[in-house]
Amino acid sequence: MPHDPVWQQSAWRSRLRKRLLDWFGENQRDLPWRAKSDELRPDPYRVWVSEIMLQQTQVATVIPYYERFLDRFPTVTSLAAADEQTMLSLWEGLGYYRRARSLHAAAKVVCEKHQGTFPDDYTDVIGLPGIGRYTAGAILSIAFNQKLPILEGNTQRVFSRWVALRAAVNEKPVSNLLWQLAEAMLPPAKPQARGPGQFNQAAMELGALVCTPRSPRCDLCPIRGMCKARIAGLEQTIPGKVKQIEYEKRIEYAFLIADRSRKRFLVRPIPEGQRWAGLWDFPRWTRGDVQDVDVAAAKLGAQLSSEIAPLKSFATIKHAVTKYRIELKVYTANIASAGSLNKKANDWSPVDPWRFMTLTELNGLPMSVTGRRITKKLIHS
DNA sequence: AAACCGGGGAG
DNA sequence: CTCCCAGGTTT
Numbered sequence: 001m002p003h004d005p006v007w008q009q010s011a012w013r014s015r016l017r018k019r020l021l022d023w024f025g026e027n028q029r030d031l032p033w034r035a036k037s038d039e040l041r042p043d044p045y046r047v048w049v050s051e052i053m054l055q056q057t058q059v060a061t062v063i064p065y066y067e068r069f070l071d072r073f074p075t076v077t078s079l080a081a082a083d084e085q086t087m088l089s090l091w092e093g094l095g096y097y098r099r100a101r102s103l104h105a106a107a108k109v110v111c112e113k114h115q116g117t118f119p120d121d122y123t124d125v126i127g128l129p130g131i132g133r134y135t136a137g138a139i140l141s142i143a144f145n146q147k148l149p150i151l152e153g154n155t156q157r158v159f160s161r162w163v164a165l166r167a168a169v170n171e172k173p174v175s176n177l178l179w180q181l182a183e184a185m186l187p188p189a190k191p192q193a194r195g196p197g198q199f200n201q202a203a204m205e206l207g208a209l210v211c212t213p214r215s216p217r218c219d220l221c222p223i224r225g226m227c228k229a230r231i232a233g234l235e236q237t238i239p240g241k242v243k244q245i246e247y248e249k250r251i252e253y254a255f256l257i258a259d260r261s262r263k264r265f266l267v268r269p270i271p272e273g274q275r276w277a278g279l280w281d282f283p284r285w286t287r288g289d290v291q292d293v294d295v296a297a298a299k300l301g302a303q304l305s306s307e308i309a310p311l312k313s314f315a316t317i318k319h320a321v322t323k324y325r326i327e328l329k330v331y332t333a334n335i336a337s338a339g340s341l342n343k344k345a346n347d348w349s350p351v352d353p354w355r356f357m358t359l360t361e362l363n364g365l366p367m368s369v370t371g372r373r374i375t376k377k378l379i380h381s
Numbered sequence: 382a383a384a385c386c387g388g389g390g391a392g
Numbered sequence: 393c394t395c396c397c398a399g400g401t402t403t
């Protein structure tokens with residue numbers, strides 16, 4: 001892979017580090033998970049929660065959720081002891097709920113294996129559910145100032161530009177090279193105020209505020225004089241284009257089945273191991289691409305051992321997630337053997353988890369975005 | 382409306 | 393190494 005090995009020169013690295021850390025000292029945002037001025041280091045638990053929330057989610061979106069979450073679960077111990085439904089409700093809106101479930105599971109491990117103290121050993125940390133190489137490096141460098149590299153969306157772009165690496169960052173050899181670069185750039189652990197934790201945060205902050213994907217603000221950049229991409233006029237074209245995703249269109253169906261009072265709707269908590277595990281949902285057919293509502297109703301009915309008869313279209317919700325472009329068709333429907341399903345609220349069992357719930361009750365349950373959108377439409381109808 | 386952004390984990 | 397997870401933001 002042809003590129004200028006400028007980053008292998010230690011003088012270049014230290015000059016760059018100095019500029020970056022000076023810039024960070026004056027321009028970093030005041031974020032709730034960063035160390036308060038009277039603290040030497042931030043609390044590892046707080047850094048951890050923030051890093052998990054920040055996976056695939058932007059800072060501005062995360063802040064209110066983070067504050068609510070920390071308010072309710074201020075320590076690892078309190079999170080480990082939390083009821084899963086409560087925890088998921090606090091997460092609702094952030095999406096990718098597996099992050100929350102992994103965080104919860106990891107909190108239990110920290111309590112059981114590490115007496116409630118977040119571990120400072122890399123092997124222990126990366127062994128926790130939901131923590132991979134990036135997150136382990138981020139927590140240990142930021143909270144313990146360990147000399148560990150990080151590589152994520154921002155720094156992939158920032159580092160590629162510094163050295164004018166033109167290849168697409170998702171190619172394996174490129175990513176390997178960027179990890180090496182990330183490691184080579186790290187300052188020594190002392191002085192701590194300008195150590196690896198500060199460097200990692202500074203590089204990400206630069207990517208978020210200045211070295212943005214499109215139209216980078218090079219005029220504000222502390223590295224502008226020594227950035228190889230900028231010098232070559234390539235800041236707009238680096239990093240290289242990632243292969244385009246092939247989107248897949250899907251049609252899915254959800255059914256609103258009311259009880260005799262017409263005020264309660266059939267829902268259930270999604271079982272372990274399935275998509276949206278732990279969240280509540282309406283009867284929904286999401287598998288394959290079923291073009292016909294009657295087919296979807298028949299298939300779902302077979303699963304519920306009851307016949308579902310679609311009545312009329314209630315709403316169509318368009319939803320995009322990862323590679324899927326989903327059209328969710330929501331129908332009101334009747335169910336044949338409502339008798340066996342006409343449960344009282346306290347009749348729940350894992351074998352027959354379906355229950356009728358009022359809109360007020362639904363408001364208190366954790367749901368996926370589309371589930372919540374259906375509920376909101378019901379309230380306003 | 383389409384395009385873009387993107388860590389971790391399972392297989 | 394590839395695919396999935398089950399959303400938000402930008403253009």
